[in-house]
Amino acid sequence: MTTALIRKHIVEAQLQFALEANIIAAKQAAASAREDAVHEQSVAETQYDSLAIESAYLAHGHSERCDAASRHLSEFNALFGKPCQTIQPGALFALVNEQDERHYYYLGPHEGGLKVFVAGTAVVVITLASPLGMRLQGLMADDEVVFEHAGRSQTLTVEFVC
Template identity: 35%
Template sequence: MNKSVLVNQLISTLEAKLQATEDAMLAAHAAATDEQSVPETQYDTLGLEASYLALGQSKRLADLKGKLMGLRNFSPRNFTDDDEISAGALITFAQLDVKYFLCPFSSGEVLQDGGVIAISPDSPIGSEIQGLVAGDELKFPNQLNPREITKVE
């Protein structure tokens, strides 16, 4: 599988999230500064709540911009089944119809029409698979039997 296609899909997904977050931040900022948001009593907190929302959206926007910049410079290497899993690896597990793409600038995005899930090395699965090789097993949450890593690309 061509990893540059996966990276480009991630870039497109993050760009869409970035635009939606920017729109939400601007809407929250407008609500916070609107004359209708001026509190009439000490219990009227509409403007305050909108300002907190705008602050949260601005932090999310900064995070997405950082991920997008990192992703644009990310060039995943090719792995063999003998290589230890690290950032850039594409992992296949026995009896699972989905592959996992370990990317430091992702957070659970679904790619390739559901055939690939981009996960961060800091995610629960991402942290567990780093350092493993093909043939090793991993126990997924809510599954009784461990799954064997059948291929690392």
């Protein structure tokens, strides 16, 4: 895919959709666990019967996951539309390796590894906490970085940043 076909606003819309889907999934999981915790068949019959307690703990964990997903969406929303000349949070960029393979990335505040597709091309979220994110911060188009991955050294070239 050429860089002309990768549009930052489309990538950001896909990211927003994926993050909202995470919130919905977390809310549904929390609601299901809450229902299980109070269901009549979850009532303890013996002192060793802990299904209701386990479901309540699970519901609490899913509620925390929902809160975290909402915070992550807010932090992404603060970056959306931000113009970038260098690789920094909110930047969409492409890296080309020595085999002339092109990979697209979005530097986000959270959700490293989240992958969205634009016109059949994967765009992966990386964070500054990742080894690659740390090495790339501040680079511009045409900059190169040598990166160790899977025991071998790769030279990566920043094709574009937007």
